[in-house]
Every structure is written in structure tokens, then in C-alpha cells.
Amino acid sequence: MENAMDEPIVVGIDIGTTKVCTLVARVEGERTMRILGVGIEPSQGIRKGNIVDLAAASTSIARSIEKAQRTSGFEITSALVSLAGSHVASVNSRGVVGISGGVIDEMDVARALEAAQAVAIPHNRQIIHVIQRSFIVDGQDGIRTPIGMHGYRMEVEAHIITAAESTVENLRQCVQAAGVQVTQFVLNPLASAEVVLSETERQMGVVVCDIGGGTTDLAIYIDGDLWHTMVLAVGGNHITSDIAHGLRLSIDQAEEVKKRYGHAIESEIAENDVISVRSFGQEAPVQVNRRDLAHIIEARVEEIFMLVLQEIKRSGYDGLLPAGMVLTGGASLLPGMKNLASSVLGLPVRVAKPENLVGLTDQLNSPAYSTSVGLLHWALLLSEAEPLHPRRSFLPKGINLDGDRIKNFLKRLLP
The missing domain is CATH 3.30.1490.110 (Dna Ligase; domain 1)
Incomplete structure (x- = not known):
């Protein structure tokens, strides 16, 4: 999409298990994205990155697109769409x-x-x-x-x-039902990596771990290139579900308790720290030791990182990651995640979120939106690669494309 000022307008739709996020942005200067439109809508009909209810998913996506159109004033006709799920x-x-x-x-x-x-x-x-x-x-x-x-x-x-053809086509159908064409599907961790990794980390050897609601997405970069990708069907929703079972709460309550009081390391919580929750069948709220909550969370988070470690070892690149792990995604906001990841994996870990954004960015300065913002960077690279509009000055810093690589960028992406 172009606007009158001939600066590229880029659109990304991140379809996740917990939220659908549509972003419209204009590229300004070398590294800056001005967010013009934001449409965030809770996901319906999506489990572990896969569509389980076409009608419900289509409605969520359409609402998200509509909000982004309303806030930006642009009509969205095509977009890049994120893809995850254990079928990848x-x-x-x-x-x-x-x-x-x-x-x-x-x-x-x-x-x-x-x-x-x-x-x-x-x-x-x-x-x-x-x-x-x-x-x-x-x-x-x-x-x-x-x-x-x-x-x-x-x-x-x-x-x-x-990816599984049927799953991809279902996703395409949901987006098209909202009147938007899918320019390209982009794997979640690749989109996130575009935003959270530094060029040095890519060169040294690093793993991006994007923990969302339904999936944990991994991408390993060595010598500046992508070496391995994987999507695991576990995520933040499993932690919520464990809390709901352990403390006998509804899923919504468990999510609220996790966000407000959750901690991934039991030993870091004071023994006399109590919280009050209203369990099923109880008239009045009951007092629960916060350490019990942390105990439930720690067990599941440790399991997620053990699966991640297993996957890194299976790839054969576990000795080649001196830059360690960059953790992102909504679940990385839980206190204690970074330290627990570091102790399980034996690697340096940092938590990253999108940066260099201007415009409607209040909600977007969070690891939960790394994939959403990353899609905009991919959209930009694709628009750069079109020979009709060679706008090299808009390339985000850290992506070194010389003339020949710009020409090759589409070939690098297209099947």
C-alpha cells in the first residue's frame, strides 16, 4: 500500500492463540516505524496456533482489522500474516x-x-x-x-x-473473509527475531524463544543466518490452566491471578506472602500462600524450558550459542522467567521487546507484541525488494542488504 507521500505503508496481522493484533505503520527515516493503526482483539476459535472454529476465528480477525482501519484511516487490502503451530x-x-x-x-x-x-x-x-x-x-x-x-x-x-497445507489454507480463508489478501505468511519466531535481535547476536549464535499463549516458537541464528526453526505446542495458557486446576479457579480468574501475583521461582517468594482468591464452591475469598502459586508456575515453566533445551540439543547447535537466548512473547513478562530459563538452559538470557516505535505505541512496548511489530519489518523488506520501489534508505539498521541482496530478497522468501 502506498500513500500520497510515497512512504511505504505496511500492514501485519499477528493471529495468535490469545489475541489477534493488526498493525498499520508508515516507515519514517532509517529505523523508525510510525504506528498509524492498531487493532487488538481477543482470539476466538484458535488453539495452539491452529484454527478450530472458522466462524469464530474469522470474526476475531475481522474485528481486529476493522479497529486498525478505523484508527489509521486506511483501508486494508493486503497484509503479512503470522504463522505458528506444531504443524510447522x-x-x-x-x-x-x-x-x-x-x-x-x-x-x-x-x-x-x-x-x-x-x-x-x-x-x-x-x-x-x-x-x-x-x-x-x-x-x-x-x-x-x-x-x-x-x-x-x-x-x-x-x-x-x-507447514500443513490445510492449516495454512484455513488461516488464509479466515483473513480473506475479512476482505484482506495474504501477501505472505511469516513464521512467528522469524518475525520476532527481526525486532529483538541485534546484528552481533545473529553473528555470534543466538536462539530466539517466543513464548505465546498456545505455542513456544524457536529460531536459531548463527553467522547471521537462520539455521533451525521449531514450534512447540506449549505456552502461557498451559500455565494458566495449571493454576486453574491447582487452585480450583475459572480460567479467567487464573489468568488474572497469574498476571497479578505470578512468579516463576518459588524460592524467591516470602513464606508468609498470602493472596486471596475466590475458588469454585466458596462463598467468601480464601487465603492462598503465594508460594503455592509460584510452585505451580515453576513446575510448568521448567517443563517448557526443558522441552526448549531438548529441541536445541536435537538441532545439534547447542554448543554454538555464545549469545545465549533472547526471550520474548507475552509469557516472558512473568517475573522470574529470565532467571529460570538461564538456570535450566545454562545460557545467558535476556528479555526483549520492540523498540524504535513512534505513534500509537502505548500498548506495543511489550514482549507480547514482538511478532506483530516484526511482521511490519518483513513487510518493509518485501516492499524494498520490489524493483519498482527501490527505497533502500528505509531499511532497518542491522539488516545489511546490498543491491544484489535486495534483488534476491524475494527469491530468498518465495517458495
């Missing part, structure tokens, strides 16, 4: 091509990426992202941008992310 899988692949003219051009890169996609993918899955990592030209590896180099044989290392 990834594989690393290589593509090899011969260079006919002796000098590598864009077509050779495109052919190599196409060759890398020739992996056996079941018929019920579709490719969401093909992300180039590095190139090998005539045996020389670690090449970032091969265009213009001399060579006879080129290999590309690519990270291919696939």
Missing part, C-alpha cells in the same frame, strides 16, 4: 548448479534455490519460506553474495520451512 517443520537442504557463462548472475542463484527445494515434501504440506544461508563456489564456502563472481559450480545452503 523445517529442513536444511542444498542445491547445486553449473554456471554456464563463467560469471554468476541472478538466474544462477534462482536456479540453485530451486534445486535446493527439490526435497521430498509430503503432498499435504507446503513450503512457507526458503531462506538462503550461504553459497559455495568451486569449493570455496562461506560466500554471502555470489553474484558477479567467477565460477563453474555453485552450491547454495537453504533452510526450508514447511
Whole structure:
């Protein structure tokens, strides 16, 4: 979408288990996003990142889009949409091509990426992202941008992310029901990483862990490139559910208690610290020791990080993460999360949230909105990649795209 001032207007819709967040932004200067429209609506009909009730999900999405349109004054016709859920899988692949003219051009890169996609993918899955990592030209590896180099044989290392076709189509259908076309689906942790990672962390080796309501999303970056992605079907809602069972509360009450009194480390709570809650079947509120609440939370959070550790080990990159973990997502707001993550994983951990935002940002300065804001950065990169509007000055700092990589950006993304 363009506006009269010809600065790109970008739109992202983050469809999560707990909320749908539609953002409309204008890009100003080099790193600044001016948020023009915000539409935040509680999610209905979505569990663990998957649509379980089409009509309810469509209504939530339509309401969120409508709010964003009303606050921004723009009509939304297309948007980038976030994707999560345990149906997402990834594989690393290589593509090899011969260079006919002796000098590598864009077509050779495109052919190599196409060759890398020739992996056996079941018929019920579709490719969401093909992300180039590095190139090998005539045996020389670690090449970032091969265009213009001399060579006879080129290999590309690519990270291919696939998702269940039916789930993706259901999501597309819900967004289209609100009159909006999906420009591209973006995996949650990739969107979050765009906002929370520094270039140094990407180079050193880091894992992004986005803990939402229904899913925990991981992405491992090494040498500036994406090496591994994974979505686990556990999240903040499981903690709420445990509190509801343990203290015999309704889900809404449990969520409220978690947000107000929750802590992820039992030993950090004073022994005589009590809170009052109204359990099922009780006339008057009852006193509950806050340590009991922390005990319930700690058990579940520890389990989530054990699963994360297991996944990092399974990827084989656990020794390559000196920058540790960047924790984001709504559940990372729980006090004690950072310290517990650090002790379970044995890595340095920091909690991150979106920065460099102006405009309607009151609610957005929170880790819960990292994916939502990250989608805007992806939308910007896609608009940068269109040869019709080469606006390099709007690239967020920390994303080093030279001319050739801008041309290749779409090829890097499109299946």
C-alpha cells in the first residue's frame, strides 16, 4: 500500500492463540516505524496456533482489522500474516548448479534455490519460506553474495520451512473473509527475531524463544543466518490452566491471578506472602500462600524450558550459542522467567521487546507484541525488494542488504 507521500505503508496481522493484533505503520527515516493503526482483539476459535472454529476465528480477525482501519484511516487490502503451530517443520537442504557463462548472475542463484527445494515434501504440506544461508563456489564456502563472481559450480545452503497445507489454507480463508489478501505468511519466531535481535547476536549464535499463549516458537541464528526453526505446542495458557486446576479457579480468574501475583521461582517468594482468591464452591475469598502459586508456575515453566533445551540439543547447535537466548512473547513478562530459563538452559538470557516505535505505541512496548511489530519489518523488506520501489534508505539498521541482496530478497522468501 502506498500513500500520497510515497512512504511505504505496511500492514501485519499477528493471529495468535490469545489475541489477534493488526498493525498499520508508515516507515519514517532509517529505523523508525510510525504506528498509524492498531487493532487488538481477543482470539476466538484458535488453539495452539491452529484454527478450530472458522466462524469464530474469522470474526476475531475481522474485528481486529476493522479497529486498525478505523484508527489509521486506511483501508486494508493486503497484509503479512503470522504463522505458528506444531504443524510447522523445517529442513536444511542444498542445491547445486553449473554456471554456464563463467560469471554468476541472478538466474544462477534462482536456479540453485530451486534445486535446493527439490526435497521430498509430503503432498499435504507446503513450503512457507526458503531462506538462503550461504553459497559455495568451486569449493570455496562461506560466500554471502555470489553474484558477479567467477565460477563453474555453485552450491547454495537453504533452510526450508514447511507447514500443513490445510492449516495454512484455513488461516488464509479466515483473513480473506475479512476482505484482506495474504501477501505472505511469516513464521512467528522469524518475525520476532527481526525486532529483538541485534546484528552481533545473529553473528555470534543466538536462539530466539517466543513464548505465546498456545505455542513456544524457536529460531536459531548463527553467522547471521537462520539455521533451525521449531514450534512447540506449549505456552502461557498451559500455565494458566495449571493454576486453574491447582487452585480450583475459572480460567479467567487464573489468568488474572497469574498476571497479578505470578512468579516463576518459588524460592524467591516470602513464606508468609498470602493472596486471596475466590475458588469454585466458596462463598467468601480464601487465603492462598503465594508460594503455592509460584510452585505451580515453576513446575510448568521448567517443563517448557526443558522441552526448549531438548529441541536445541536435537538441532545439534547447542554448543554454538555464545549469545545465549533472547526471550520474548507475552509469557516472558512473568517475573522470574529470565532467571529460570538461564538456570535450566545454562545460557545467558535476556528479555526483549520492540523498540524504535513512534505513534500509537502505548500498548506495543511489550514482549507480547514482538511478532506483530516484526511482521511490519518483513513487510518493509518485501516492499524494498520490489524493483519498482527501490527505497533502500528505509531499511532497518542491522539488516545489511546490498543491491544484489535486495534483488534476491524475494527469491530468498518465495517458495
